[in-house]
Amino acid sequence: MSRILVVTSGKGGVGKTTTTANLGMALAQRGHKVAVVDADFGLRNLDLLLGLENRIVYTAVEVLAGECRLDQALVRDKRQPNLALLPAAQNRTKDAVTPEQMKKLVGALTKAFHYILIDCPAGIEMGFQNAISPAREAIIVTTPEVAAVRDADRVVGLLEANDVKRMYLVINRLKPAMVEQDMMMSVKDVQEILAIPLLGVVPDDERVIVSTNRGEPLVLSENPSLAAVAFSNIVRRLEGEKVPFLDLTAPQDDLFSRLRRLFRGRSKP
Amino acid sequence: MTSDSSLPAAIPSIVQPAPEVSPVPQVRFKGESGRLLLLLPSETEVVSSAATWTDIWQQLKQRLNAGERFWQPNTPVHLIARDRLLDGRQLQSIADALTEAQLQLKRVYTSRRQTAVAAATTGLSVEQQSPVAHLNQPEESGQALAEPLYIQTTVRSGMEVRHPGTVIILGDVNPGSTIIADGDVLVWGMLRGVVQAGAAGNTRCVIMALRMEPTQLRIADFVARAPEAPPNLYQPEVAYVISDSIRIIRAADFSKERLLPPVSSDIEAEE
Numbered sequence: 001m002s003r004i005l006v007v008t009s010g011k012g013g014v015g016k017t018t019t020t021a022n023l024g025m026a027l028a029q030r031g032h033k034v035a036v037v038d039a040d041f042g043l044r045n046l047d048l049l050l051g052l053e054n055r056i057v058y059t060a061v062e063v064l065a066g067e068c069r070l071d072q073a074l075v076r077d078k079r080q081p082n083l084a085l086l087p088a089a090q091n092r093t094k095d096a097v098t099p100e101q102m103k104k105l106v107g108a109l110t111k112a113f114h115y116i117l118i119d120c121p122a123g124i125e126m127g128f129q130n131a132i133s134p135a136r137e138a139i140i141v142t143t144p145e146v147a148a149v150r151d152a153d154r155v156v157g158l159l160e161a162n163d164v165k166r167m168y169l170v171i172n173r174l175k176p177a178m179v180e181q182d183m184m185m186s187v188k189d190v191q192e193i194l195a196i197p198l199l200g201v202v203p204d205d206e207r208v209i210v211s212t213n214r215g216e217p218l219v220l221s222e223n224p225s226l227a228a229v230a231f232s233n234i235v236r237r238l239e240g241e242k243v244p245f246l247d248l249t250a251p252q253d254d255l256f257s258r259l260r261r262l263f264r265g266r267s268k269p
Numbered sequence: 270m271t272s273d274s275s276l277p278a279a280i281p282s283i284v285q286p287a288p289e290v291s292p293v294p295q296v297r298f299k300g301e302s303g304r305l306l307l308l309l310p311s312e313t314e315v316v317s318s319a320a321t322w323t324d325i326w327q328q329l330k331q332r333l334n335a336g337e338r339f340w341q342p343n344t345p346v347h348l349i350a351r352d353r354l355l356d357g358r359q360l361q362s363i364a365d366a367l368t369e370a371q372l373q374l375k376r377v378y379t380s381r382r383q384t385a386v387a388a389a390t391t392g393l394s395v396e397q398q399s400p401v402a403h404l405n406q407p408e409e410s411g412q413a414l415a416e417p418l419y420i421q422t423t424v425r426s427g428m429e430v431r432h433p434g435t436v437i438i439l440g441d442v443n444p445g446s447t448i449i450a451d452g453d454v455l456v457w458g459m460l461r462g463v464v465q466a467g468a469a470g471n472t473r474c475v476i477m478a479l480r481m482e483p484t485q486l487r488i489a490d491f492v493a494r495a496p497e498a499p500p501n502l503y504q505p506e507v508a509y510v511i512s513d514s515i516r517i518i519r520a521a522d523f524s525k526e527r528l529l530p531p532v533s534s535d536i537e538a539e540e
């Protein structure tokens with residue numbers, strides 16, 4: 001059976017789209033057929049992060065209006081043929097679709113894809129309701145900030161009420177140095193409030209921004225950054241592997257030796 | 270909230286603006302002679318903050334998920350819909366949610382003709398009532414407190430639990446959430462939200478938590494905030510009103526304290 005996951009946060013700008021793009025790509029690299037669905041109607045940018053903007057012909061709205069077939073709207077990734085994007089319409093608002101229509105679309109995708117990742121818009125209004133309605137599981141993205149965690153907590157409550165009971169936590173943009181100085185919430189602080197299983201912690205990293213601007217998910221990079229390793233680990237944990245959490249607090253100059261060790265460890269059968 | 274319980278961890282009492290200004294109407298369950306009443310808030314009750322269907326639905330699911338322990342499996346439920354307009358799909362959703370929680374929707378009471386028709390069409394038995402004569406109109410003044418509300422859940426940001434009696438929470442009360450009780454509030458977990466006990470004015474009500482880290486505590490008309498500097502050790506504590514302010518004390522010392530003659534007897538004499 002396909003897994004349908006919504007990537008959501010409540011607060012805007014915490015890294016939902018970045019997470020969706022990287023997890024989608026990493027899952028596809030592991031051999032799964034993956035569809036990423038942009039549910040941010042009117043403010044789409046999953047296509048940008050994936051570098052697929054210029055290949056969009058139709059969007060979900062045309063599929064729903066019967067103006068094209070679902071497979072015509074799907075944009076396949078040339079770098080990674082296991083990955084496909086279902087784009088959102090840019091010229092519509094979030095009221096252009098209903099939860100029932102989203103369920104129908106995603107239901108149709110389950111016939112051809114193992115994983116369906118839905119990139120949810122910020123907020124808890126109609127766009128959120130649409131994005132979560134087909135989901136069976138949820139990835140809650142938050143930054144270690146009081147306001148983001150508060151909103152994430154709200155979203156967890158709403159998901160529970162909407163019968164999405166399997167939820168996982170991704171803490172994004174952690175700055176270990178700040179945590180050490182007690183200027184930022186720690187992973188433990190965040191977990192204490194949200195109390196859902198931790199899937200991974202992604203460090204704050206300039207290369208995330210570079211990759212966003214280039215439309216190349218980090219996990220595609222030849223020599224992966226710590227953030228890219230964090231995303232790959234998240235995917236492995238999502239698939240039930242036990243992967244130790246990265247030590248983000250060690251000094252930066254140690255980074256490459258740690259990464260090398262990590263990869264040596266991984267290439268063993 | 271300090272580990273040194275001899276210091277009253279309280280701020281000077283403030284007569285606060287009444288919290289009742291615009292309460293979010295609540296979905297409530299009430300046990301009554303072997304059956305369960307599911308009470309929906311009236312549509313006209315609180316004009317400023319009328320609950321939408323989405324609010325009602327979410328509250329209902331939260332209450333069902335929270336495992337209130339009033340009922341046995343297959344307890345019949347009577348839906349007191351009052352003047353709410355419900356369509357067939359909404360009624361069916363309520364029936365399904367109850368079935369999932371092993372409860373049976375047996376009958377719908379409504380004062381709206383459309384709701385009555387929808388219920389009948391959905392195959393439910395209906396009783397249409399005149400708008401005034403609601404069965405078991407809750408929340409009349411001067412009544413005895415309702416039976417305690419016992420819920421097992423994390424009360425998350427944005428949730429509000431109101432109850433005309435004592436509230437017992439088995440779980441954490443997170444920042445951004447609110448508990449408002451006419452009786453006591455007992456939190457078997459971390460208390461980080463806003464909690465009010467004795468909301469109808471009873472200063473003898475108390476708030477207890479395994480770990481007190483509240484945004485704000487209120488008892489009757491008194492308000493207290495947590496101290497700026499968090500203590501290095503948390504332990505079960507009790508908040509109560511003494512000498513016109515809220516005081517917080519180690520749970521272990523609370524019962525001793527209460528057995529001693531009160532410092533000022535007019536607090537006990539009140540009511």
Ligand SMILES: Nc1ncnc2c1ncn2[C@@H]1O[C@H](COP(=O)(O)OP(=O)(O)OP(=O)(O)O)[C@@H](O)[C@H]1O
Nearest residue numbers: 012013014015016017018122173204205208209212
């Ligand atoms: N780990 C990170 N380190 C540094 N920058 C990051 C990180 N994660 C995300 N960003 C940056 O934060 C910005 C917002 O990210 P993104 O668009 O993924 O957030 P979002 O939650 O989808 O936002 P919205 O709510 O607007 O949809 C982007 O510029 C992105 O590059």
Ligand SMILES: [Mg+2]
Nearest residue numbers: 016017040045
């Ligand atoms: Mg986004």
